Amino acid sequence: AQKVTQTQTSISVMEKTTVTMDCVYETQDSSYFLFWYKQTASGEIVFLIRQDSYKKENATVGHYSLNFQKPKSSIGLIITATQIEDSAVYFCAMREAGTQVVGQLTFGRGTRLQVYA
C-alpha cells in the first residue's frame, strides 16, 4: 500500500527567503507520480508541481522546484523568494502508475507555511 509522510507540521519563514518542505513516500510500484498541492486559507486546493518517477531531472515551475531523491523515496518542495501570499498548507501526494484503475491520490498530512514580512 502506498503511504506519504510529511513530518513538518508547520514552518515560519521571512519573506524573500527560500524554504524547503520534506516529503517521503512508500510504494511497491516501480512507476509513480508525485505531486505538490497547496491549500489556501479559503480552502481551495491548487496544483503546484509534479515529478514523474522515471524522470531524473528535478521539476521546476516558477518559483517552485523539487528535490527528487529516488533512492531515499523523498520529494522535497523548494520555494524560492517566498512571498506573503505563499502562506498556505502544502500537501505532498502520490499516485501509482501501474494501472489506470489505481487512480486516486494518497496525501500526506500537510505542512503549514507561514511567511511573514
Add this chain to the structure above:
Amino acid sequence: NAGVIQTPRHKVTGKGQEATLWCEPISGHSAVFWYRQTIVQGLEFLTYFRNQAPIDDSGMPKERFSAQMPNQSHSTLKIQSTQPQDSAVYLCASRGDNQDTQYFGPGTRLLVL
C-alpha cells in the same frame, strides 16, 4: 476555462437527514474523484469514475454513502441518514484522459448537527 464546480459550497443538515453534493468536472475531463477532508483523517479518497463508469469505490463507507455519474458533466455524492461524524469538506477533482494531474473543486463543507 472554468475549473471544477461544486455545489453547494456549504450545507448544514440535521442528524438523520439526507445530503446530496454535486460536482461538475472540467469540460472534457474523463475522470472524476471524490475525496473527504477532516482534521482527524486528513484528505481521504472516497471514489473514482472514469468515462462515467465507477472504477474504484474502495474509500467509500459501506453504508449510507453512494455516488453516481449519470453523464459526463456531473457527478453526485449522496449521504443518507447523515451523522455528525460525516461532517467534513467533500472535495471533487477531475483529470483529463491520458493525463496524470487532478484538479480540485472548491469543496462542499458539510456540517451535520
